[in-house]
Amino acid sequence: MxxxxxxxxxxxxxxxxxxxxxxxxxxxxxxxxxxxxxxxxxxxxxxxxxxxxxxxxxxxxxxxxxxxxxxxxxxxxxxxxxxxxxxxxxxxxxxxxxxxxxxxxxxAVEDTENEYKPKFIMRILSGKELLNIVNEAHAYNTDYDDIKDHEEAQYIGSIIQTFIDYGDISGMVEAYDKIQMGYDLQKLLDELEEKGYYVFGERNPEAILPHISKTDKWTVATIIIRKKENPEVLIFFQNT
Structure with a gap:
């Protein structure tokens, strides 16, 4: 073998x-x-x-x-x-x-966050779209609104970790498993929306992280969780 x-x-x-x-x-x-x-x-x-x-x-x-x-x-x-x-x-x-x-x-992603942080990113509407963003990413740039209590901290933390875990293992599974992963992520997105959150994200496949290499390009997945009442979210829907 x-x-x-x-x-x-x-x-x-x-x-x-x-x-x-x-x-x-x-x-x-x-x-x-x-x-x-x-x-x-x-x-x-x-x-x-x-x-x-x-x-x-x-x-x-x-x-x-x-x-x-x-x-x-x-x-x-x-x-x-x-x-x-x-x-x-x-x-x-x-x-x-x-x-x-x-x-x-x-x-490196944290130190250069302002350089790579997008000015405007789209809301993620499907599990397939989310999987495409995190798929085999080298690094993750995550953000979320202020946490109100321990329960919310545990919930949002587990959701973000799940997104990252799916990205890490996505390169090791077959097409059938990826379809199932997309379905599972869709259920998480639906659950988040029911609880009052939206997920936004983008994929930067050509980020150069100078702390590691001045020439190598790394894929960075940006995932942001926002509460529906967040002013940034309201502005997003006013412009779409």
Whole structure:
């Protein structure tokens, strides 16, 4: 069994095109015309009996959880020095690196919010439209009205987290599952409207986040939840 294209895509996205050990960019432009790829997908547990950190009869070896994105030098190093680079250490490296990527992008989006925040964005009317906005986004720019109590904080927080979770897993599911996800999101939009909220959003597929790279482009999904009585919402409906 080989690494699937979906698993490979998810690994590269979560790793941010950087080595989990040294953080070097793995696909870079060496000239104005050519790109140079030094990235390698490393198995934490090898499927080969004499391979690094091998565990016999493991159910699956080519899943995302068993893969680590590295530069060529560190791939060679961790597979040669297995006493140092144990399974536990590599899983820690993987988790720490992917959290670093996520937090760095989120910080970059926050710091440059005024630059990328749209002046006017449309209301999201369907679950399919919402899924298209969050689909495989690298980062999320979210906003909501002032919270009145703990119950509302829990509710709005869970809704925003659900939108983000759907965006994160959307690249790993089949077409049938995406249709179901769109349906589930539609029910959430209907529920929000019944409770007195509207959802607005847009997708920026070519945002450059200077804190990460001056050349790489990242997809940023903007999701804003507003109460119906918010003056911004009233102005929106006056202009539509």
């Amino acid at each position: 080989a690494i699937s294209s979906k698993t490979r895509k998810f690994l590269w996205a979560k790793s941010g095109n950087r080595c989990a050990v040294c953080k070097v960019e793995l696909i870079t432009k060496k000239t104005t015309l050519n790109e140079f790829n030094i990235g390698e997908e490393c198995h934490i547990i090898s499927s080969k009996p004499n391979g690094p950190r091998h565990i016999p009869d493991l159910k699956e070896y080519d899943i995302y959880e068993n893969l680590l994105l590295l530069c060529r030098n560190h791939h060679k190093e961790i597979d040669e020095f297995t006493d140092t680079y144990t399974e536990e250490l590599l899983r820690y490296v993987k988790t720490s690196h992917e959290n670093w990527i996520k937090n760095t992008i989120s910080k």
